[in-house]
Amino acid sequence: MINGKRVTVILPAYNAEQTLRATYADIPHLIVDDLILVDDHSSDRTAEVARELGMHVIVHDQNRGYGANQKTCYRAALARDAEIVVMLHPDYQYTPRLITAMASMIAEGEFDVVLASRILGIGALKGGMPLYKYIANRFLTAA
Secondary structure, three states: OOOEEOEEEEEEEOOHHHHHHHHHHHHOOOOOOOOEEEEEOOOHHHHHHHHHHEEEEEEEEOOOHHHHHHHHHHHHHHOOOOOEEEEEOOOOOOOHHHHHHHHHHHHOOOOOOOOOOOOOOOOOOOOOOHHHHHHHHHHHOOO
8 A cells, every 4th residue: 555545567468477476576566465477278277376365366268368457457457446556567578676665656646546557677688578479569560
């Protein structure tokens, strides 16, 4: 909780068993009130690991895709009375260490929405983004 506002971290997941624990370890648990992982019908143990870590887990009965996973995440956060929602990918392409700063900007009324970029900072490739995704992203978002 920050400034009396409930902070919820949502994690849209697909086959994230190998990276979920590392992502979880860097979440600032002192300010996060709720963790919701939506598993998009993974073939690994993503949901089981999330439950072991104490997360609220929702599992899709079939793979619905990234957009549907996000919608399920947001609906669950709202149903659980989230006031500030931070989306974090459990594959550690985004650092959980920015959650406090981002949530604080909203909790203090400085901004209504805060967005981050995996392209800026240390760079997407150094942060673990696969080369093919980086090239496709740059091509599709070129001005």
